[in-house]
Amino acid sequence: MTLSLLHPLLALVLAPLLQGIINRTKALFAGRSGPPLLQPYWDIAKLLRKGAVYSETTTWLFRLAPAAGVAIGAICLVFLPLGNLRAAFSFEGDLVFVIYLLALHRFLTVIAAMDTGSAFEGMGASREMAFSALAEPALLFGLVAVARQTGRLSLEGLIMPVDPDVWMAHGATFMLVLAGLFLVYLAENSRIPVDDPNTHLELTMIHEVMVLDHGGVDFAFIEYAAALKLWILGALITGIAIPVRTGMPAVDIGAMLAGMAALAVLVGVVESTLVRLRLVQVPHLLIGACAFSIVGIIIQ
């Protein structure tokens, strides 16, 4: 029991660190010294100490969404294994539940954005819903492709048995699925080439523009929920990508954490070397992600 709660606790503590690693990687590429690794923590701490300013147009939904986002992120962690580290709780079909909880989070974020009546936030909200409608099948399909290999219906059941033998037997499928999942990872966490978390030109943004009106404590919740989401989807990818299942907790957990860090570095590299796609091209990318997963299932 103590071990089963380990992953949710690790994630709750370490999630913002991923953001820090991504930013450090980008700074390295740009030749800057960059913000400290722990900067995301300081940002959240600073925001938590602030007051709040709300738009007159908004209703209670605007205040609900950020808090619900944190709650949803925390619940998703309950069902999530980290490689060989068991999930706190697991049931058949929990992958569908987790994906739909993330969809609920998105729905609430979009509602809160539309609550302000701002044209810019409407723009972001509209794009978010359009792109995620295409990302969702890709994510689910990728996970189902892996589930078909491991023969189990829960997240824990489909990730924990992925050992080197399984990898050897179904390497091609796993590679394709990982490619698809990585594209979904970039899109769902609003990274380049789908979205740019750093731009200050609101017209081109998706996620950042939806939270323009949030500030203070609420914005801290939003940042933290985003970090959790980065961790949740990241744990799925590293769990499939890194087949270290030695049975020694220290080695297994260490490998997974290293994998998470490597994933963050990879995202940083992608952000430093690629440009943002034009918005009309984003659906093509996501349909491509879907295609990867589908081919992954077909070639078995």
Add this chain to the structure above:
Amino acid sequence: MMSILAPPGLMSIAAVISLLIGRHERACSVFSAASALIAALAGSVPCLLVLSGHAPLTLQIPWEIPFGELAFRLDGLSAFFLLPIFGLGALTAVYGSAYLPHAIDPRRLGVAWFCFHLLTASMVTVILAANGLLFLLAWELTVLSSFVLVVLGGDGESNRRAGWIYLVASHLGTGFLIVLFLLMGQKTGSLDFAGFSGIASLPASFKGTLFLLALVGFGTKAGFLPLHIWLPEAHPAAPSHISALMSGVMIKTGIYGLVRVLFFLGHPAPWWGWTLLAVGLASGILGVLFALAQHDLKRLLAYHSVENIGIIALGLGLGLTGLSYGQTAVAVFGLAGGLLHVLNHAVFKGLLFLGAGAVLQQTGTRDIDRLGGLMKGMPWTGTSFLVGSLSISGLPPFNGFVSEFLIYAGALLAVLGPSTPLVAAGLLIIVGLSLIGGLAAACFAKAFSVVFLGSPRADGAEPAGDVGPAMRLPMAVLAALCFLIAVAAPFGLEALAVAISGHPDIVRVSEALWFLARAYTPLAAIVWGAFLLLALTVGVLAWRRYLLTGRDVGTVCTWDCGYARPSNSMQYTGSSFAQPLVDLFDPVLKTEAHLEGVDGYFPRRARFASHTADLFLERVFTPVFRGVAAVLHLVTPMQSGVVQAYVLYITITLVVLLIGGVL
């Protein structure tokens, strides 16, 4: 056993009485609501008993009409379909008692309530009927009474057109059903359902014909694509509580009929299931895409009925393919998920149509792009509409998620099972459901947020306030049901098992329940997850309140990137919200846009309008019917309008028949 006839009997009596007292507005409304409520309470008891495992109730009365007797039967399947009819019937009656006097000409109130009670009574009879002729008679009464209600919704050209399309479509569908029942009756020698079980042993090709007849005939009522064309016309035209009733339960009588016939047909051929899956995918995806492109709130909801019927068809299709490939576990999950979605759709679609009616009554418009900011003036309606939106998008912790989860579970079992074509069916459903879910969420993010959030987008679209308690209460009850059904789902598995165990391949309730029991832990876990979610959200909100106490909390205008005077017309509208997806799917939607842009040094007022017509109505049915009309036009010279000429035609026909008979 007469007790099962009490509710339709009560409803028929109520129909006559409300016609008689129709002139007294208040008395008629109160009487109608009360009688619908009593009939519903009286009717629900036997349904619940049957669903909890009691023996089916039957009633047979000999009658003069040949081919069988006046037979009624209340088994698990009927009980499962009757419950939403009783529930939504009573709630829409209560709502209608406050809504109807404002929606139609008060002089027609008596007729409207007469047809309302007749509609509910005939729907109940359709479900209870255990004789083909009785079924068809009740079926026809459903069409006629709802037709009157559709045209009562307004005096305009559009209402007459909607009513006409509905009437024609329904009767074409009924035509297929008449052939279906006659064929079945011919083979078994009676129109009694009790004798139809022999059909299961007939040759596969004959059963295939029956399946296709049922698919088209019942599919027209249910709204399967491309037979759905009457839905987006009739639902917006009818008064809103009638739309709720029609969309929530009346189209489900089509699903009931289809499932009932499938029970007669026995072991399915693989292509039946595949056909249903294809129909379900097409209805689901195209239904939600057309919904996305709509500006009329009720029309949008009507297209979502097509989408949800598609989801139900996906569940049933998985059930059929599972049975035909001998994987009962998959089949049971597919059928149970599909049936549970029937109930769930009745609850959340009823709720959404009632919400749309409240919006229409308070603002006078159904145009999404004119509305906005209603959450402040109409918090009850807004909150219930939000719950309905979350449910219909299949998001936890509401009921839409639970039924979709059951279908997903069946599909996942199929994918992980042995390598048969069933794996492909499972994958198809997973892709289809997730795409439909994502698009539905986009559509309801649009519908809810544009109507209820921000500020009004046009002058005169501010609400006068929220609706009265008689309209609020049904919405609140339905919203609560959206959550309660999700919570009760683990305990309702037995009822689902009872409902699907009428199929000859799954005869015993215990067998169905043995498979469904696998869903108990996941559903219970989802319930715990839902409560945990609520608790954590409340916890975080409490922490937020603690953090903010004593700090500066102010209000300003919306931050529009430095622009300090945002105006209402600058907000995103429904059309702009849906634009990325509408553009992406333009090859199917073919949206026509009319743009008068800002041109020249002294630009005039710019305009933009877009319109998405129904592809199938425009490209398929209109040309076909025009062709038919052109052919029939050839015989118009015979139509002189002179009575003597018609007498002559009759005489000639008789003489020709006589000669033909002699020869």
